[in-house]
Amino acid sequence: MAEFDTSFPVLVLAAGRARDLGHHTLFPPETMLAFRLRPEDLILERLRGLADPTAPQFVKTLGETAAVPMDGNVAVDLAKQTRLLPALLIWQTTPDEAKRLAEAGYPSIEADDVAAQFNQPPAVERITETSLPIAASSSARIVAYRGLADGSENLALIIGNPRARSAPPVRIHSACFTGDVLGSLRCDCGPQLHRAVERIAEEGGGVILYLDQEGRGIGITNKLRSYLLQERGLDTLEANNSLGWEDDARNFGLAAAILKELGLTRIKLLSDNPIKVDSMAKFGILVQSRVAHTIPPNGTNDRYLETKTTCCGHFREQTGTRRTG
Numbered sequence: 001m002a003e004f005d006t007s008f009p010v011l012v013l014a015a016g017r018a019r020d021l022g023h024h025t026l027f028p029p030e031t032m033l034a035f036r037l038r039p040e041d042l043i044l045e046r047l048r049g050l051a052d053p054t055a056p057q058f059v060k061t062l063g064e065t066a067a068v069p070m071d072g073n074v075a076v077d078l079a080k081q082t083r084l085l086p087a088l089l090i091w092q093t094t095p096d097e098a099k100r101l102a103e104a105g106y107p108s109i110e111a112d113d114v115a116a117q118f119n120q121p122p123a124v125e126r127i128t129e130t131s132l133p134i135a136a137s138s139s140a141r142i143v144a145y146r147g148l149a150d151g152s153e154n155l156a157l158i159i160g161n162p163r164a165r166s167a168p169p170v171r172i173h174s175a176c177f178t179g180d181v182l183g184s185l186r187c188d189c190g191p192q193l194h195r196a197v198e199r200i201a202e203e204g205g206g207v208i209l210y211l212d213q214e215g216r217g218i219g220i221t222n223k224l225r226s227y228l229l230q231e232r233g234l235d236t237l238e239a240n241n242s243l244g245w246e247d248d249a250r251n252f253g254l255a256a257a258i259l260k261e262l263g264l265t266r267i268k269l270l271s272d273n274p275i276k277v278d279s280m281a282k283f284g285i286l287v288q289s290r291v292a293h294t295i296p297p298n299g300t301n302d303r304y305l306e307t308k309t310t311c312c313g314h315f316r317e318q319t320g321t322r323r324t325g
């Protein structure tokens, strides 16, 4: 393998079968390996470790090969979009070789197309709406939205008639299967979700957005890998970083797009997360006030909550209303 030279196109090798996700042919996934390697790094053991730091002994075999001439950063963006570990094996090639591979039918994508998609504000499409009687409100409705860029499935639970209110209460909640459904004690998501539903029903109406952003946007599998690293002593952010992800991979533009589609541009936000507040302003939703949505630690999630406060600037305070604008 020649020295890496950015003036050359880059060939990405990945094991597994390419997956067609509609407008882009993305490729796989679990078995994509390291990125920008020197020849001496091409040792299978090392590649495995790079691809999955939580399972260094896991034996992966390089099966079928998909090849895509593209820039390394674009490749990493694509891996992230499919919620894979952002680890790729990139092989330098020449323009001629890249052309031959494209002619041989390997999936390919224009780097500019990927960049254009990532730079657009997220757009959503309303797919369907139905009534959903729930314990807190027998007249609740639920609407499904698909994120156009990533195919994500996002929900808006509507209680009462939020449009009739000048700044209805809104909870923007990222999915947490382990917390919301199983009652995991590692985080505070379950109690936050259920408290939000109760509160909004008590207030006579509002919206809960349930976003397809499991694990702060890294997906459930990667969140479980992150838990394993946390068992080994890392905190929630260090674990994300070790897996190749930023602290928080979410984009709340999608939440703003759903609120606009629902006809809501002024809200009272139930959250302790300053990024959610800032993102609403950035994407054209006025947060008239923020209501603290703090759940006390449970003895297991103390370090997690502490990290969110100290490292992510999360507000920790007793329930109350703070005017933000």
Ligand SMILES: Nc1nc2c(ncn2[C@@H]2O[C@H](COP(=O)(O)OP(=O)(O)OP(=O)(O)O)[C@@H](O)[C@H]2O)c(=O)[nH]1
Residues within 6 Å of the ligand: 172, 173, 174, 175, 176, 177, 186, 187, 189, 192, 213, 214, 215, 216, 217, 218, 222, 223, 226, 227, 236, 240, 270, 271, 272, 273, 276, 293, 314
């Ligand atoms: N990657 C990762 N995700 C986690 C971890 N613990 C919880 N999560 C995810 O973090 C997200 C928490 O989402 P939210 O409750 O909407 O948001 P928040 O950022 O805590 O902000 P507020 O609750 O609004 O104050 C969910 O998607 C969880 O699945 C973890 O240790 N690692």
Ligand SMILES: [Zn+2]
Residues within 6 Å of the ligand: 176, 178, 179, 180, 187, 188, 189, 190
């Ligand atoms: Zn959670």
